[in-house]
Structure formats: C-alpha cells, structure tokens
Amino acid sequence: MAGVTLRNLTKAFKNVIAVKNVNLEIHDKEFLVLVGPSGCGKTTALRMIAGLEEVTEGEIYIGDRLVNDVSPKDRDIAMVFQNYALYPHMTVYENMAFGLKLRRTLKPGKSPVAAALLGWLVPRAFYDFIPKDEIRRRVEATSKMLGLDGRLNRKPKELSGGERQRVALGRAIVREPKVFLMDEPLSNLDAKLRVQTRAELIKLHRRLGITTIYVTHDQVEAMTMGDRIAVMNDGVIQQVDTPLNLYNHPANRFVAGFIGSPAMNFVDALVEPRDGGLYFKADGFSVKAPSEKADALAPYTGKHVVLGIRPEDIFDKTMCPIAVTPDNTVEAVVDVIEPMGDRSHLSLRVGGTSLIANVDAETSAQEDSKLPVVFDMSKSHAFDKDTDRAIY
Ligand SMILES: Nc1ncnc2c1ncn2[C@@H]1O[C@H](COP(=O)(O)OP(=O)(O)O)[C@@H](O)[C@H]1O
Numbered sequence: 001m002a003g004v005t006l007r008n009l010t011k012a013f014k015n016v017i018a019v020k021n022v023n024l025e026i027h028d029k030e031f032l033v034l035v036g037p038s039g040c041g042k043t044t045a046l047r048m049i050a051g052l053e054e055v056t057e058g059e060i061y062i063g064d065r066l067v068n069d070v071s072p073k074d075r076d077i078a079m080v081f082q083n084y085a086l087y088p089h090m091t092v093y094e095n096m097a098f099g100l101k102l103r104r105t106l107k108p109g110k111s112p113v114a115a116a117l118l119g120w121l122v123p124r125a126f127y128d129f130i131p132k133d134e135i136r137r138r139v140e141a142t143s144k145m146l147g148l149d150g151r152l153n154r155k156p157k158e159l160s161g162g163e164r165q166r167v168a169l170g171r172a173i174v175r176e177p178k179v180f181l182m183d184e185p186l187s188n189l190d191a192k193l194r195v196q197t198r199a200e201l202i203k204l205h206r207r208l209g210i211t212t213i214y215v216t217h218d219q220v221e222a223m224t225m226g227d228r229i230a231v232m233n234d235g236v237i238q239q240v241d242t243p244l245n246l247y248n249h250p251a252n253r254f255v256a257g258f259i260g261s262p263a264m265n266f267v268d269a270l271v272e273p274r275d276g277g278l279y280f281k282a283d284g285f286s287v288k289a290p291s292e293k294a295d296a297l298a299p300y301t302g303k304h305v306v307l308g309i310r311p312e313d314i315f316d317k318t319m320c321p322i323a324v325t326p327d328n329t330v331e332a333v334v335d336v337i338e339p340m341g342d343r344s345h346l347s348l349r350v351g352g353t354s355l356i357a358n359v360d361a362e363t364s365a366q367e368d369s370k371l372p373v374v375f376d377m378s379k380s381h382a383f384d385k386d387t388d389r390a391i392y
C-alpha cells in the first residue's frame, strides 16, 4: 500500500505547458478523482505518474520512493485506459493472466548483465516467474469478484461492452498493484452501464482499499466517486477537497461553475450599502448579502463583484421553504421551462440578467409570464471580478 505525492510537477511539450507546477498528495487507500475539462492536462499528469511520459520538472513519489527514473513496470502501478485494448484472439482468462505470465524477477545471485545477454534464450535459468497455480488463483478470485467467472473461456467479441470493461479492470486488479491509475475508464459505456459500473468501482475500491487516481471530465462522476476531488484547469490544480466542500465552498469562479449541474449563475453586481447592510445591485434586481458575510464583502463596497447563486438555491415564491422578504425576492420573467420529471429547469430573465433556476416540478411557472422567485442568500457566493477568487 502506498500514497502518491506530486511535487512541483510540470510537463512541457514543444509549445504547450500541459501540467503546471502541480502539488498533490494522494493518501494511502484514497480514491482521488482528478477532474477538469478536456485538454486541461489530466491524462498527461496520469501518464507521468505511470512513467509513460517524461517529467519536465518536479518529483513523483510512490510511497516514500522517488520514481522519476523508475521504469513503468517497476512502479507497482496498474493503469486502466479509456480505450482498453483486449487481445482479441485470447480468452478472458488469457487476457487477465497474460501480464502475470510475463512478469519476472531476477533470481537471487544472477547478474543482470548475464541475464540481459542470455535471459531470452533460457529465461528460467535467470528469472523467477509467478507460479501457474498462483496465476490461476488470482484470475479466478478476480473474475469472481467482477462477475466474470462464467465468461472465462469467451473471447472479447463474445462479451458485452460492460463485460469487456470489467476484463480490462480485472487485468489491472490481478497485478495486485500498490496504486491504480484510471483514465476515463467508463467513457465508452452507455449511460446506464456507466452508472452501474461507477457503483461497482466504488464497491471494489472499498473492498480492495488500493490507492486510486481516477481521471474524468465528468463532474457527476467526480462528485459520486471521489473521497476527494482535485479540480484542474489549464494545467493548474484549482482546488482539492471533499465533494461537499467543493460544492459548498468553491475557492474560485472556475470551481464554482464546474461543480454542480446546471451550473451556478454568475451575475455582475455592485456592492451597495443600505439600511446598515450590504446589497448586490444587479441589472434588474437587488438582493441583500447575508449579514454574516458582511465583513468579507465590506472591502468591495462601491465596487463591482460577481454574485454566484446556484439554480437549486432559487425558489418559486409560492413554494419556498425559506422566509420570503423584499431583500431576497426577485420579479423574473420565465422564458423557457424544461421539465426534468421531479424538477423543472427555468430560464429566467430579470432586467438584463439571465438566470437558470432548478425548481420543484409542481411550479406554477408559465412560459412568457412573470414569476416571483426567492434567492436563498445564505447559500450565495461572491467572487472578485479581477482575480475570480471567492470573496465568501
Ligand atoms: N504528446 C503531446 N505532444 C504535444 N502536446 C500534447 C501531447 N499530449 C498532450 N498534449 C497537449 O497537452 C494538453 C493536455 O492534454 P491532456 O493531458 O491529454 O488533457 P486531458 O487528458 O485533460 O484532456 C493539451 O493541450 C494537449 O494538446
């Protein structure tokens, strides 16, 4: 078992810096999700940890061992890719056993030079291999755990997409690695299977307790799977925290907009003092900042900031669980209603401001009609316009 530490990790390709000075500590047995939009450097970071990509600057530790110069096969990691290539002519059993059959360690007392020269001719004179019985034991135990025990003699083309994905996972599990690296392993599955396999992966992680770094661009996957989530943008780690802390306390506007769906509303607003409190004056409405945030917001008095309010924190006034006051009520016009079943997404307009609200489907809202809505300001956020950093 081992944690993974990235220190000032940087990767430069010819004209792109894909990973910029990343510092990240993944704890032993942790399931850490690295999430961010396409092209932000996730795969590059993972490939450096795997040893498939040379490090430009910085250090990678697996446990206490600096592995920058350790070859991929000696890093005690197993990687599952998005495009898991199974060997088409091999059975499930052979696909899972293949890597183990090849794995060898130099016999004690044998010289590596002699092994390099003659090892290809008489490998068993120089190397120890994993015994056949042990390989069988591992493949059988793993296939049982993954529900593949009835499929061991089939070829990949005789399997469903989900089963093939599980074989790819199994191939990684039988290696009994210290660390799992997974790069969008579910993105080739259809939506239903993805949700199922997501749950299976979480259960598997609980059972095996192997440190896992899981890369995805899907914030729902990140939120549901991660013990902690590292949000990345443009090669830079933006914030590392538990799913709930990221949702409730985003450190900057990028994280606020990336985590949560539909995305948080951002509204340009002037911070205005009135009646002993601070108000956000936006185009078409004015709402009061929570009094417990007044200290944080005070330096911005008379300046423009970005008010953040999540769609689920905007309520239809007629069915609102929080106290309704003139300070949190906004007269909106409903442009579009998107029914989602138990919820409805409303596209709202207030003056020149557009907002999305995620309300109970029983809403009285009608398209092209007025609808008073209430902001739960205790859940609001504010961001510095210049730095995008959270003010509160
Ligand atoms: N081998 C490479 N040569 C040049 N640029 C690359 C190479 N691999 C990745 N990049 C660039 O590095 C950036 C990050 O890519 P990648 O790590 O694949 O992102 P992600 O996995 O988050 O989608 C992108 O701009 C990509 O074009």
Ligand SMILES: [Mg+2]
Residues within 6 Å of the ligand: 042, 043, 044
């Ligand atoms: Mg990628």
